[in-house]
Amino acid sequence: MRAPRNWWVALPVLFGLFFVVPLLGLVWFALTEGDVASELRSSATWEALRLSVLTATLTLVLAVLLGTPLAYLLAASEAGWARLTATLLDLPLVLPPVVSGIALLTVFGRRGYLGDPLSEAGLTLSFTTAAVVLAQLFVAAPYYVRAAYAGFAAMDPRFEGVAYTLGLSRWRTFRSVTLPLVWPALAGGAVLCWARALGELGATLLFAGSLPGRTQTMPLAILSAFESNAGLAGAVSIAVILVAFALVLMVLLHRASTPSGAYR
Amino acid sequence: MSLRASFSGHAGDFAYDVSLDADAELLVLYGHSGAGKTITLRTIAGLARPEAGTIEIGGRVVFDGASRVDEPPQARRTGYVVQEVALFPHLDVERNVLIGVEGSGDAKARWSQLRGALHLDGLDARRPHELSGGQQQRVALARALVRPTDVLLLDEPFSALDDVLRAELRAELKRLQRDFGIPIVFVTHDLREAHLLADSVAVIDAGRVLQLGPRDDVFTRPSARRVAELTGVRNLFTATASGDRVEVDGLELQLPANGTNGPVDLGIRSERCNLRRFDPDEPPPTNCFVGRLVEDLAFGNTHTLRFEPDGPGPRIEVEVAARPYEVLGVAERDRWVIELPAEDLLVMPRG
Numbered sequence: 001m002r003a004p005r006n007w008w009v010a011l012p013v014l015f016g017l018f019f020v021v022p023l024l025g026l027v028w029f030a031l032t033e034g035d036v037a038s039e040l041r042s043s044a045t046w047e048a049l050r051l052s053v054l055t056a057t058l059t060l061v062l063a064v065l066l067g068t069p070l071a072y073l074l075a076a077s078e079a080g081w082a083r084l085t086a087t088l089l090d091l092p093l094v095l096p097p098v099v100s101g102i103a104l105l106t107v108f109g110r111r112g113y114l115g116d117p118l119s120e121a122g123l124t125l126s127f128t129t130a131a132v133v134l135a136q137l138f139v140a141a142p143y144y145v146r147a148a149y150a151g152f153a154a155m156d157p158r159f160e161g162v163a164y165t166l167g168l169s170r171w172r173t174f175r176s177v178t179l180p181l182v183w184p185a186l187a188g189g190a191v192l193c194w195a196r197a198l199g200e201l202g203a204t205l206l207f208a209g210s211l212p213g214r215t216q217t218m219p220l221a222i223l224s225a226f227e228s229n230a231g232l233a234g235a236v237s238i239a240v241i242l243v244a245f246a247l248v249l250m251v252l253l254h255r256a257s258t259p260s261g262a263y264r
Numbered sequence: 265m266s267l268r269a270s271f272s273g274h275a276g277d278f279a280y281d282v283s284l285d286a287d288a289e290l291l292v293l294y295g296h297s298g299a300g301k302t303i304t305l306r307t308i309a310g311l312a313r314p315e316a317g318t319i320e321i322g323g324r325v326v327f328d329g330a331s332r333v334d335e336p337p338q339a340r341r342t343g344y345v346v347q348e349v350a351l352f353p354h355l356d357v358e359r360n361v362l363i364g365v366e367g368s369g370d371a372k373a374r375w376s377q378l379r380g381a382l383h384l385d386g387l388d389a390r391r392p393h394e395l396s397g398g399q400q401q402r403v404a405l406a407r408a409l410v411r412p413t414d415v416l417l418l419d420e421p422f423s424a425l426d427d428v429l430r431a432e433l434r435a436e437l438k439r440l441q442r443d444f445g446i447p448i449v450f451v452t453h454d455l456r457e458a459h460l461l462a463d464s465v466a467v468i469d470a471g472r473v474l475q476l477g478p479r480d481d482v483f484t485r486p487s488a489r490r491v492a493e494l495t496g497v498r499n500l501f502t503a504t505a506s507g508d509r510v511e512v513d514g515l516e517l518q519l520p521a522n523g524t525n526g527p528v529d530l531g532i533r534s535e536r537c538n539l540r541r542f543d544p545d546e547p548p549p550t551n552c553f554v555g556r557l558v559e560d561l562a563f564g565n566t567h568t569l570r571f572e573p574d575g576p577g578p579r580i581e582v583e584v585a586a587r588p589y590e591v592l593g594v595a596e597r598d599r600w601v602i603e604l605p606a607e608d609l610l611v612m613p614r615g
Contacts (some may be wrong), residue, residue, distance in 0.1 A: 164337035166364030
């Protein structure tokens, strides 16, 4: 096939540069004005990174465990409630994360609607690491559920019917037939969910606060550095570490989640 | 082995009320798309639940609406093959075939038998997308038969294949049916396929089985006008019968025997009508009338001719093979004597 050599090729190139140039700017600024080396030595940075990875991973695990059955149910059902739920799933994607944080506070916060019963049970959620996970789950899980829903809905349900007549139990069918068939969709959704959780700022800030070591994830650490004496230079130094880390992980995840042949 | 099924229910807005009986034979379930063929198979397999009725497979009651028996598809011992989802695309041939029976020595033995019978040697490690369409359907058949199976349910399994392959697979299917001695329900909307395969035919329309019987009975003695229509009878008239005679559009025809009296539906297949040269000095003999040729469609090996009556008699379509068409010189004249042989007339009660 002949590669297109028209003027309009300039458009995608420009579009690509729009993303690459600011990232290069960030790195250049950090190397010239900031102090990446000292941030790399700082235990606070590593603490934030550890917390980010921990919470984003917990969020992903919860999203997969709770979201997969939900997505399967939504795709299998033709009832009105299923369609409504599928639509509502998009809502957290549209809401500004800050609003999501406020919504969580009104229910789970200390003075929220469930605050008293929760504290009587000895559970204070707000401003804990658990709260970080809840905030990330609220914002990021819909990415996974939507992708999984699309995957299940696109699968021909007759594959499962045939499997049942071959004697496979519902669970075996799900494991050996359904899951492998929708695997690419689930893996794609998981990567999106984990990435969104890693970058989550607004909802976490409102609902979990920014306590170093407990709720201060990388995005919050960057914001806090920006607001401190270190200013832009400090924020950028941490940001570059997050970008480098995220880049490596995304490459690895893509490798792991893309099937090698037509099917794994 | 036998299959006895009689059930009714709804699938969305579609209401069905189906009765089927098959012994160890190949039963073709024939009907247009949307007639209820697929829901019938799914119900027998246990993948759809009827509202009432009974289903008996190989003497076991697997569904009984009244006594609330409802065996799950896993326990019904049906082999179910659907053309579009024949094989699991992520598994190789061997794992596709053995997925439901892993570790069973009997199944392995049956698989090595089937592998030979269905010409699948050397394909164990192939993925479905590396197989031809015919091989895929053969593997699907092997998979359906590798477990102890009391009935084989095939939903248009050959519809995506070319004619030569279909003919081969039909022959293999007939052989499998004899070897295994189980009923096979074969769904198709292809009249020729129904003809070629069937021991028995069930004609289904709008969720109901209109006629079920040996193939030749169904094709030569349709029980109702709709069955005649669906099985390709192109000439259908309303007529009045009395004794061994029937009158259609002012033309009186002789029947082979006494039948019902009063209003009836009368049919004749277009390939069963005869053409004779018209001689104006000779009155048309029994069961003959004069017609004017108004349309001549050539299909290569046959011609479909349409005639308008030149006096009493119906409009009629006649199919003539290419050779007699040329010998008679059909194209050279426009007036012909059309004979409707008594033994080919289909008389059906007016529904």
